[in-house]
Amino acid sequence: MSESRNNRVIEWDLAVIGLGYVGMPLVREAVRSGMRVAGLDVDSTRVNLLNAGTSHVDDLTDGDVEALLAQGFRATTDESVLASADTVVICVPTPLDEDRRPDLGAVIGAAETVARHLSPDTLVVLESTTWPGTTEEVMRPLLEKSGLTAGTDFHLAYSPERIDPGNPVYDLRNTPKIVGGVTGACLDRAMGFYGKLVEQVVPVRGTREAEMAKLLENTYRQVNIALVNEIAVLCDELAIDVWDTISAAATKPFGYQAFRPGPGVGGHCIPIDPSYLSHRVRRLGRQFQFAELAQQVNDHMPAYVAERAVRMLHRHGRCANGASVLLLGVTYKPDIADGRESPATPLARRLRAAGADVGYFDPLIEDWSADGEAVRRVHDLDEALASSDLVILLQPHRSFDLSHIAVRALLVLDTRGVLSASETVERL
Numbered sequence: 001m002s003e004s005r006n007n008r009v010i011e012w013d014l015a016v017i018g019l020g021y022v023g024m025p026l027v028r029e030a031v032r033s034g035m036r037v038a039g040l041d042v043d044s045t046r047v048n049l050l051n052a053g054t055s056h057v058d059d060l061t062d063g064d065v066e067a068l069l070a071q072g073f074r075a076t077t078d079e080s081v082l083a084s085a086d087t088v089v090i091c092v093p094t095p096l097d098e099d100r101r102p103d104l105g106a107v108i109g110a111a112e113t114v115a116r117h118l119s120p121d122t123l124v125v126l127e128s129t130t131w132p133g134t135t136e137e138v139m140r141p142l143l144e145k146s147g148l149t150a151g152t153d154f155h156l157a158y159s160p161e162r163i164d165p166g167n168p169v170y171d172l173r174n175t176p177k178i179v180g181g182v183t184g185a186c187l188d189r190a191m192g193f194y195g196k197l198v199e200q201v202v203p204v205r206g207t208r209e210a211e212m213a214k215l216l217e218n219t220y221r222q223v224n225i226a227l228v229n230e231i232a233v234l235c236d237e238l239a240i241d242v243w244d245t246i247s248a249a250a251t252k253p254f255g256y257q258a259f260r261p262g263p264g265v266g267g268h269c270i271p272i273d274p275s276y277l278s279h280r281v282r283r284l285g286r287q288f289q290f291a292e293l294a295q296q297v298n299d300h301m302p303a304y305v306a307e308r309a310v311r312m313l314h315r316h317g318r319c320a321n322g323a324s325v326l327l328l329g330v331t332y333k334p335d336i337a338d339g340r341e342s343p344a345t346p347l348a349r350r351l352r353a354a355g356a357d358v359g360y361f362d363p364l365i366e367d368w369s370a371d372g373e374a375v376r377r378v379h380d381l382d383e384a385l386a387s388s389d390l391v392i393l394l395q396p397h398r399s400f401d402l403s404h405i406a407v408r409a410l411l412v413l414d415t416r417g418v419l420s421a422s423e424t425v426e427r428l
Helices: 023-032 044-051 062-070 079-084 105-117 134-146 184-194 207-237 242-249 273-282 289-315 344-353 381-387 402-408
Strands: 003-005 008-010 012-017 037-040 074-076 085-090 123-126 155-158 177-181 201-203 324-328 357-361 390-393 412-414 425-427
Touching: 008 079, 012 023, 012 079, 012 105, 023 037, 023 062, 037 079, 044 062, 044 074, 079 085, 079 105, 085 105, 105 134, 123 134, 123 184, 134 155, 134 207, 155 184, 155 207, 177 184, 177 207, 184 201, 207 242, 207 273, 207 289, 273 289, 289 344, 289 390, 289 412, 324 344, 324 381, 344 357, 357 381, 381 402, 390 402
Parallel strands: 012 037, 012 085, 037 074, 085 123, 123 155, 177 201, 324 357, 324 390, 390 412, 412 425
Antiparallel strands: 003 008, 155 177
């Protein structure tokens, strides 16, 4: 049922721009709280799938989408829906360009779209990860082209997304929500909105602090993953079991948090977010040395895994050139059907450059390519395990029978430390 406010009709309590892994969990929580929710996306295929009850994100099932539709949710490509929304939240992607510089094209496009339909007293929130200052230096001027002033005529805030796809414990509702507004009134309005959706709202001084908090969280992870990745390389050279070492260190009840090595970092946050902070710092004429060094270390890990694979083949009398290598799990994270920034891609490139015949098995990814060249997909895992010269375990999906893999495969390089080391199984 629509309502009137400031001489305009409010049909939607919330309009979410960007119906991906961030936008859809927000839609679900808002609908659960009783809000009337519309979703706007430029991808007509995605919109049609959602309106047909089909989910495209891991954290929502088709049944979840059907329930949202039954409670009034609608997805659309028609931007005019924003004119009748009380709150607009922008959840569009913020990737890096080919030169690893921040690409705010989607944010700018969303802001321009909102500006064309902005009405007085609307709350506009940006959730997309970005460099500190984006909300006030980029978003605000674009929105104010509407003729309305932020903090006076409409409310503007920033609240970083903290979605962890596949996390069985923490979702949007029980993860504290950081909020910063361009004015105190904007902050109050944004806190009131998110207070209906989440258990704890965390106010900060302003939008820059909120933007910086997200970058700090993921830079912290990037740096610590890089540290343990470099430790893993050193432990191999020193004939030290890095996994046993980490387990021992983790027994300390204070002052230490266990991170574990792997074939590299992937996904939508850790490989990307620190670059946004580096970009902002370079505008000050400085370098963000920790983040840039960590990026270098983590970017090198696929090459290091390829080196280990070649060495392992040689030790067992096989040559990398012409060897059959099977990659198990090519997504960026276990049990998530998302290959963005996956280290499996540069690893496949390295192995192919060494002359290996690379195949992959991943029940979550139907078609996969590395640098535009399709990688051979394996359908019969048992046969591939027995016939491959080397199996490299990249992601231990729950659907994998790890003990069977260890027994069936001729040689296994375990990059996640989930198998027991043996004559035929080597851990990173």
